[in-house]
Amino acid sequence: MAGRVAIVGVGQTHHTTRRNDVNMAEMVGEAVRAALADAQLSIKDIEAFIFSNMEAFEGVLLPDHGMVAEVGATGKPGFKVTGGGTTGSEAVGEGCHMISAGLYDITMVVSWQKHDCGDATAGISAAAVPTFAKGMVTGAVSEFAKQALSYMKESGAKEEHAAMVRLKADRGACRNPYSHLKLGLGSIDEVLQSPYLVWPIRLYDFCPQSCGACVIILASEKSAKKIHKKPVWVADFVVVHQEPFRAGSFGDPTGTETYSQHVACERLYKRNGITNVRKQVDLAEIYEPSTWEEMSLYEHFYFCEKNEGWKLIEKGVTDIEGDFPVNCSGGVIASNPIGATPVIRIAEAALQIRGDAGEHQATRDIKTAIATALGGPNWTAMFLLKRSL
């Protein structure tokens, strides 16, 4: 990026199933105030706003327009980005672009989903091609069941490994004050007792529908150093979409797929001289809709060799105390307010780099982190964050 951009403030709500106590704007306001407090800024300091939300889930047209006053965007520039699961990353990316273009000095990314106002599975089903696929789609669960089957067959991973992913996530979630599902799971057997949604995906293998918001404040190099003692630098980011008319977007039954993750890594790693991710990057916050997909993503992001993702879990490499911690926050299977989910990944990675993650701070010192997003028919976004450039 031409201009250097840093994260100078993050704020989240406590993610949960229902927020009957607040409307959408009030819920988002909580995260806005938390981020301002973190940055020690006033709303007057924010020059432009980028909103991230998938309006189909709540059934609100132009949802950003309804919360302008609560957010503090009245009389300020801004707009909403929309684009499925990766929406939040794109909003943060645009927040960076606005700064590195020299148009603004300080921008705020406002992201949320309030799933108690709608139904995510119905919303996701409405993403199918209207003319011939609408009746065939049952939301995200069935897509990730295909992925899990394909992964199971090819890699040799067992259901026990998926259960281990859940246990790892739950340990993180129980330490994270903001996470939604804190199940307190004690054993693999406990996970394996949860019912199947779509075989082989069990209830505990899959992400919830959460209500929650996350806000990130971005600043130019000049301002960032004045605002925060520990700015976290956005070293680079990449967004890779693809056309949806393909078989096996998530799984790979033919063994001939090009994955958007591979394209994203090729671009991001190459530009940043990364040849060995686990040596050169300290931690990852990844967007994993299911336990099975987490193991698969380890491979797609080159954290390990093909078909060895489950071995990382088995060996505890990606545990909070491990060599290469992944999703110390509990990840997406613990909290999933979709429009905010990618933003939470970036915010959590930034907290880890600052050493401010509290109870769920990784054991090893985190200087560099990757935060990813997944959406649509396997779209990928990746952010590379650093303590110093």
Add this chain to the structure above:
Amino acid sequence: MAQRAGIVAVAQTKYHPNRADVNEAELAYEAIKQVLEETGLTLSDIDSVVTCCQDAWDGRTIASLNLQHVVGAHFGHEFTVAEDGINAAYVAMSQVLSGDHETVLVESHMKESQGEKSLIENAGFDAILMRQLGLDFTSAAALQARRYMDKYGITPEQCAKAVVRNHGNAKNNPFAQGPMDITVDDVLRSEMLVSPIRLLDTKPISDGACVMIVATEEKAKKLARKPVWMMGVSNCYETHYLGDRELADCDALVKAARKAYSMADINDPLRQIDVAEISTEYSYQEPLWMEGLGFCGRGEGGKLADSKSIEMGGQLPVNPSGGVLPGNPNGVAGMARVAEAVLQLRGEAGARQVKGAKVALAHGYTGICGQLQAVMILANV
């Protein structure tokens, strides 16, 4: 800004009341094909795509799924802006100026024919206090029109003149949907929709797409016969609740314009701007927005509408294309204004050309009573 962002090519479909013959991607591709042919680029030369569409109107979650294959987003970088398309052009400009992208394709489409306008718009109001009132954008606009007309003594005749002039200008625009031979009396006698807004005070349902390519200064000079430069841009939100707003004064537009003007070194818009393309879905908006844009003082929009200075051949021709009233889809309308401004600055606007235009203004808005206002200043030198 060290660099400038340039518009290399623009294309629009002909706006039409019902394009049942094409889906969104096919509609968009009609325009995409033209910008690719004009520039000699292929989709693989595009390194970022900014689409502009809304899930509610497309009837599809992640509306840009419709488009990935026609915009060149396969394994590419794509953002969707869910506001009027002029904001997508703004995003493209930021991407180019950031140094991250060299060639950005901007696409905006809308098929209003396949949605239930009133129902969709009602979902744009606060769910607890306003939605139950049955408001849609037209009934809200009527409140704004009434307040504006009462506060400043703007007359229905002055608003009707805007309709007649826009329809007249549209006769010179091959992309225009439905230019009509109408008189002020025809407008004033047309069916009352929501007082004081009559049928001819509004635009018809419309389908269409608009596409452009934005590039770095260096690249634009290579790709375009006549690059047009984005000199200043800004947008600005009003607050949501109608009761919290002074509907007769468009403060957000004033702010957006001020910022765009300062970026482009404009301090006397009426003199320094040669042609303006502004978005008005309702006739009262033309005088109101002209006040917001600083073409006249507060409350003087009606007088300006009466004068000849905004006609073709006047001091500042407004909407040589005919603007939005003869038929433009919402969401595309503001981006179409940018496209029209580009044609003017390239001297390629045909019968609607403003001679020697060097600096143009494009305006777009999104939402209830123009809640999000956007202004862009373009120049050919």
